[in-house]
Amino acid sequence: MTDDTKFHHGDTVGDVAPIVEMKNIEKHFGNIIALAGVSFEVKPGECHCLLGDNGAGKSTFIKTMSGVHKPTKGEIYFEGKPLHFDTPRDAMEAGIATVFQDLAMIPLMSVTRNFFMGREPTKGRGLFKRFDVDHANEICMEKMRKMGINLRGPDQAVGTLSGGERQTVAIARAVHFGAKILILDEPTSALGVRQTSNVLATIDNVRNQGIGVVFISHNVRHALAVGDRFTVLNRGKTLGTATRGEITPEELQDLMAGGQEMAQLEGSLGGTV
Amino acid sequence: MSETAPVATDERVKKEPFLTKLMKRPELGAMAGVVLVVIFFAITADSSMFTLAGIMNFMTPAAQLGILAIGAALLMIGGEFDLSIGSMVAFSGLFFGVCVVTWQLPLILAIPMTFVFSACVGAINGNIVIRSGLPSFIVTLAFLFVLRGLSLVGLKMATNGSTQLRGVRDAVENDWLAPFFSGEAFGSLFAWLAANGMIDTFKNGAPKVPGIPVEILWFVAITLVATYVLLRTPVGNWIFASGGDKVAASNSGVPVSRVKVSLFMLTACCAALLAIITVMDAGSTDARRGFQKEFEAIIAAVIGGCLLTGGYGSAIGAFFGSIIFGMVVIGLTYTDFDQDWFQVFLGAMLLIAVLFNNAIRKRVTGER
Numbered sequence: 001m002t003d004d005t006k007f008h009h010g011d012t013v014g015d016v017a018p019i020v021e022m023k024n025i026e027k028h029f030g031n032i033i034a035l036a037g038v039s040f041e042v043k044p045g046e047c048h049c050l051l052g053d054n055g056a057g058k059s060t061f062i063k064t065m066s067g068v069h070k071p072t073k074g075e076i077y078f079e080g081k082p083l084h085f086d087t088p089r090d091a092m093e094a095g096i097a098t099v100f101q102d103l104a105m106i107p108l109m110s111v112t113r114n115f116f117m118g119r120e121p122t123k124g125r126g127l128f129k130r131f132d133v134d135h136a137n138e139i140c141m142e143k144m145r146k147m148g149i150n151l152r153g154p155d156q157a158v159g160t161l162s163g164g165e166r167q168t169v170a171i172a173r174a175v176h177f178g179a180k181i182l183i184l185d186e187p188t189s190a191l192g193v194r195q196t197s198n199v200l201a202t203i204d205n206v207r208n209q210g211i212g213v214v215f216i217s218h219n220v221r222h223a224l225a226v227g228d229r230f231t232v233l234n235r236g237k238t239l240g241t242a243t244r245g246e247i248t249p250e251e252l253q254d255l256m257a258g259g260q261e262m263a264q265l266e267g268s269l270g271g272t273v
Numbered sequence: 274m275s276e277t278a279p280v281a282t283d284e285r286v287k288k289e290p291f292l293t294k295l296m297k298r299p300e301l302g303a304m305a306g307v308v309l310v311v312i313f314f315a316i317t318a319d320s321s322m323f324t325l326a327g328i329m330n331f332m333t334p335a336a337q338l339g340i341l342a343i344g345a346a347l348l349m350i351g352g353e354f355d356l357s358i359g360s361m362v363a364f365s366g367l368f369f370g371v372c373v374v375t376w377q378l379p380l381i382l383a384i385p386m387t388f389v390f391s392a393c394v395g396a397i398n399g400n401i402v403i404r405s406g407l408p409s410f411i412v413t414l415a416f417l418f419v420l421r422g423l424s425l426v427g428l429k430m431a432t433n434g435s436t437q438l439r440g441v442r443d444a445v446e447n448d449w450l451a452p453f454f455s456g457e458a459f460g461s462l463f464a465w466l467a468a469n470g471m472i473d474t475f476k477n478g479a480p481k482v483p484g485i486p487v488e489i490l491w492f493v494a495i496t497l498v499a500t501y502v503l504l505r506t507p508v509g510n511w512i513f514a515s516g517g518d519k520v521a522a523s524n525s526g527v528p529v530s531r532v533k534v535s536l537f538m539l540t541a542c543c544a545a546l547l548a549i550i551t552v553m554d555a556g557s558t559d560a561r562r563g564f565q566k567e568f569e570a571i572i573a574a575v576i577g578g579c580l581l582t583g584g585y586g587s588a589i590g591a592f593f594g595s596i597i598f599g600m601v602v603i604g605l606t607y608t609d610f611d612q613d614w615f616q617v618f619l620g621a622m623l624l625i626a627v628l629f630n631n632a633i634r635k636r637v638t639g640e641r
Contacts, residue, residue, distance in 0.1 A: 113513065
């Protein structure tokens with residue numbers, strides 16, 4: 001890996017205790033084995049990339065991490081203690097924020113209402129505890145401006161935003177709620193060049209605040225641009241974890257694709273993939 | 274992005290005309306509908322329709338429907354239907370009747386018991402829908418028949434074979450809580466207005482309108498509370514989110530099941546409130562009470578801008594939808610038209626409203 005990326009990578013050393021440690025996670029859906037023993041950990045201030053081809057089990061895996069699915073087998077340790085998440089809310093309250101691939105956005109609702117969905121700021125107390133709409137609008141507009149998106153207004157419906165803009169709203173939302181772990185499920189897959197670099201810069205920024213980032217991608221280039229460690233999933237299993245600098249892009253790509261077929265393809269495409 | 278302007282604006286965004294902004298309000302259709310209906314009756318109907326007495330005349334059925342329609346609207350925004358609310362009116366009316374007549378309970382006990390009882394039935398409804406994952410249409414259709422049947426059977430058991438339970442009026446006549454749920458409010462104010470010649474009076478000096486029927490006050494109060502909850506509380510946001518996309522909502526930490534079950538309980542309580550008001554008004558309860566009200570309530574909600582798919586709508590819209598309904602039902606008696614045109618009118622309104630709402634939704638979400 002060349003050192004031409006503009007990101008100065010986190011100095012994570014082996015002796016920092018991981019925030020989340022997942023051991024031998026298995027997940028079965030009926031007779032389908034989606035995950036057959038995956039182990040993974042995230043340390044504070046690192047960007048751990050989870051790579052794999054379509055159907056490798058990346059999304060299923062992070063859904064067990066964010067409380068959407070309960071693992072069939074395996075253990076989850078959060079800051080050293082064993083933990084069970086019954087709902088996404090539990091995971092969120094523990095400090096795991098997730099930007100799902102489908103973004104969890106509701107097109108008919110305004111940007112602000114989506115931004116604060118489930119975690120509305122309130123003012124007043126007792127019976128008069130109410131949704132602080134003005135404050136929420138202000139925060140939302142400001143955060144979106146920081147991410148380089150100018151909204152028509154905070155009451156603009158999410159349905160009117162483009163795919164990339166929605167992605168940005170989702171990331172801004174997750175970052176805003178001050179997570180210890182930020183999970184991004186293929187955040188760059190729908191983005192243009194500038195938005196992608198924005199997202200990668202955001203990841204770097206978030207990591208520097210000591211937050212552990214889990215970055216799921218099947219784009220090796222994006223992963224190598226920001227990742228500190230790389231774990232490759234294939235057919236529901238971990239193929240291994242590599243630290244930055246230990247592995248070349250070609251090796252990573254081969255691991256993801258499972259070896260030979262990729263090599264053949266690459267020959268005919270002239271190494272452009 | 275411009276460096277100079279403190280708040281950067283996007284040069285690709287056109288300024289929005291006021292009319293387009295207005296178009297985006299869910300209740301606009303219903304407001305326009307009210308205006309159209311008023312114009313229609315102003316031309317065709319006897320002028321007495323828009324006197325104070327005439328207005329009370331059509332606001333009373335509007336309010337009775339509206340109490341149900343607001344509940345139905347909130348539930349629809351939350352993404353579910355309740356077809357059993359009409360039967361629920363009969364069923365909770367029966368329970369209330371039994372409380373006050375058979376068990377001779379004072380209203381201070383009978384009314385909370387009726388609400389708790391109805392909320393439980395609503396919770397059963399909701400839990401079946403949520404746990405089975407079946408469409409609420411089917412589950413509540415089943416309850417439409419179950420509750421109607423139970424009301425009939427229960428009435429016969431309570432009265433030894435009759436389908437009407439009488440004697441409610443005698444039982445509640447002197448109860449201090451009764452004025453909150455029956456008759457007219459602000460009687461003395463209206464008497465004062467009449468004495469000063471500010472409103473129409475009969476020959477003996479009594480005002481033609483003795484006061485505002487309490488159901489109208491309940492109707493307005495429920496609309497205001499529902500609007501506040503929808504637009505200005507976290508729960509309101511959860512209702513929109515649950516109806517908009519329940520997976521996205523629950524992934525974001527919204528307690529979707531709890532929201533939906535609560536909404537089912539709320540609609541059942543709205544039905545109970547209507548039952549208490551109308552049973553006390555009529556002095557008796559029967560098995561046909563609330564017959565087909567579920568459809569009328571849903572129509573009022575849809576005219577008010579609620580989408581059948583959930584996630585969009587407003588309580589104010591349902592408020593105006595109910596007023597349109599009341600005006601059409603009563604208004605036709607002031608005209609030369611056959612009163613049975615009302616059903617044609619209602620059906621046509623529904624169809625126009627759905628077409629209109631669909632167009633509006635496309636505008637809001639910017640579907641291309």
